[in-house]
Amino acid sequence: MKRPTVVIYDRLSRLFADEATDHRVDECRRYAEQRGWDVVHVATDHNVSGAAKLEDRPGMREVLSWLPRCDYVLAAKLDRFARSSLEFYRLLDAAKAMRAAIVTADNLVSPENAGLIIGVLAAFAEHERKMITDRITASKEHHRKQGNHLGGLAPYGYSVSGPVNAKRWVIDEPAAVILRECADRLINHGASLVGLARELNEREILPPADHARQRDGRELRGQQWHTTTLRDALYTYAVRGWLVQATPGKKRGALTNTPVRDGEGNPVSAGAPILDDETHAAVRAVIDGNSKGRGTERSGKALLLHVATCGECSGPMYKQRRAVNGKDYSPYVCRNGVGKQGTHAPNVVTGRYVEEMVSADYLKRFGGMTLMRWVEPDGSAVLQLADVTAQLNTMMSSLSHFADGSRVHLMALKQIAALQERENELRAAAEQAVGRWESMGETIADEWARRDDEGRRALLKDLGARVVIHPATPGAARRFDPERVAVDFSGPAWWRDAHPEDAAHDAIALEEELWEQAAR
Ligand SMILES: [Zn+2]
Structure with missing residues (x-):
């Protein structure tokens, strides 16, 4: 059954x-x-x-x-x-x-x-x-009335103003200028949070709490900018003039706070924005990229994590973050080739070169392909069908009120026939509606350009990318040797895992064909 x-x-x-x-x-x-x-x-x-x-x-x-x-x-x-x-x-x-x-x-x-x-x-x-x-x-009313729900201190870039029950944020221009400048340099000029925080200290720009104390005529505490201070000031939705609140179940903090929303789902505004939507989204993207690169998630961002393997032991190659004067020298390293515990010769390769090589290989093979999207059929026929069926039922039940053969009766019969025809059409349309692949009008190369390392790694893995890295020949020149790296794509999962029986049949058919050829 x-x-x-x-x-x-x-x-x-x-x-x-x-x-x-x-x-x-x-x-x-x-x-x-x-x-x-x-x-x-x-x-x-x-x-x-x-x-x-x-x-x-x-x-x-x-x-x-x-x-x-x-x-x-x-x-x-x-x-x-x-x-x-x-x-x-x-x-x-x-x-x-x-x-x-x-x-x-x-x-x-x-x-x-x-x-x-x-x-x-x-x-x-x-x-x-x-x-x-x-x-x-x-x-919403509650928050509007509070005006400044953070409990006294406005977010950096704003000051609080207005009567007690209708407090609003007004832009504190000297601080807002700093935020705009840092945002611009982060997004457009490759600056880092670390570098910017150091520079703000050198320029003797007061950090948020001291800035507020100075504004209020209170005594300063000689505080410094830290990377996290700057990060939080730029990351919070408050720079768009929005009230923010802690995410339920999470500690209050700039990284997790969310905007307070009204009944329609729109953010509740407490003042004019310092950064526009687009700039702020870009700032958050840059910071997300940076913060994922630190701490426990350090290796999570590498383009070739779980894609690159060691040619000696087939183990994974990990990326070690290393930058000198802002230049990226991070290598991929096999842990089995490190130190006295190592089981084979050191296997270390400059990450930048391998990544460039794999990217170029990927884009050459697949970059020109069009991205397709699976489109489910829309359900409009089904909805219309329900309407028509309902109308039909009403008509049928009202039929008994009209005298047989009367004008109204004949008109009703005609209408019923028309509705029945429409019902059949719609039923057929609903039952035949099937999904289809549709071009997204973009290529894989477009998608690649849009993604960060993590997103690109997903693309590589989608197509079964494998990168095998071999140790350098002892005594060879220190420059990068492409011969050490083998790039291979075993195809998308649906292809790799497609019907093993079919593959077996193909193999048998090929074998028979060869036998026949040999017999001739
Ligand atoms: Zn190894």
Whole structure:
């Protein structure tokens, strides 16, 4: 017997953008497994409000397009589907028209009790949405009234002004100038946080706390700029004039604080921006890049981590960060070739050269290829079908009110025939709707140019890149020898792992062909 099929849906609201969807999807998978259903598709919507119309959510459009081909649509909780009863009923209608059922993994809506409970739940969902909207509006008002919710001190670049209950941030120009200058030099002139902090100290620019003390006529404490001071001042969303708050469950800090948002999900502003959106996004990107390069994640950023292996022992080659006068001399090193514990000759190679070589190789082979994207069919036919079916049912039931053979009766019959024809068309369209590959109008080289080392490494691994590095010949010149490096691509995963039986058949066929040739 064919197992029932299920499509899993999850939605992430704008309010909780940092929340992970995985655990809810896992929950759904477990539920499907217990029931003996086959999961045929998982659709998710990110950053989408539960009040959004079904057709305005890409993930939900996938669900709609799957309706004709699945038995169940499953979400962890009812509110994942929709927080507006109107939209929820539209989904129910569409599912009903396709003989699919809506269920939730928390068992509130199960195949057995669906009809009974859904009406009540949908009403509650609507109620819940109102509550949340009210709560956010209230919190927005609260923060607006507070004006400066950090408790006294405005963020660096601003000072607080205005009456007690309506305090606003006004730009503190001498500090704002410093922020703009540092942002510009970080983004456009390759400056580092370390270098900038040192320079600010040399120029005797006061760090944030002392700057505020001087402004307020209090005694200075002779503080210095640190890398982290500058980082935090530039990284916080406060430089866009936005109120910020700690992320729930995390310590308050510039790296994790998020903007306070109003009922529509827009950041609440307390003053004019010091940096515009684009500049600030670029600053954050630069800082993210830097901060990932430190501490425990040091090796995480190397382009060839888990791609480069040692030709002596097949172990991984790690990148050691080393810079002299701002120039990058970081080498890739095999740990098995280091020191007295080493099991083979030292294997060290200048990272920059290997990375350039691998990049060039990759771009030469694949750079010109067009990027493709899988497009799920949109679910518009399914939604229209639900509408037409509803109209048809209304027409049918009103038919009995008209006298047989009367003008109205004949017109109604005509209309019913037309609707039935439309219903058939839409049903066919809904059932035939299939996904397709679509060109994104860009090449792999474009994508490569846009990514950082970490993103590029993902591209390399997508195509099964392998880089084997051999030790230098003893006594050879110290310059880079390309002969030491072998670059190879075993192809994308779907190709590498494609049907081993097929590969075996191909091998046998080839062998037979050779036998025949030899026999002739
Ligand atoms: Zn080795």
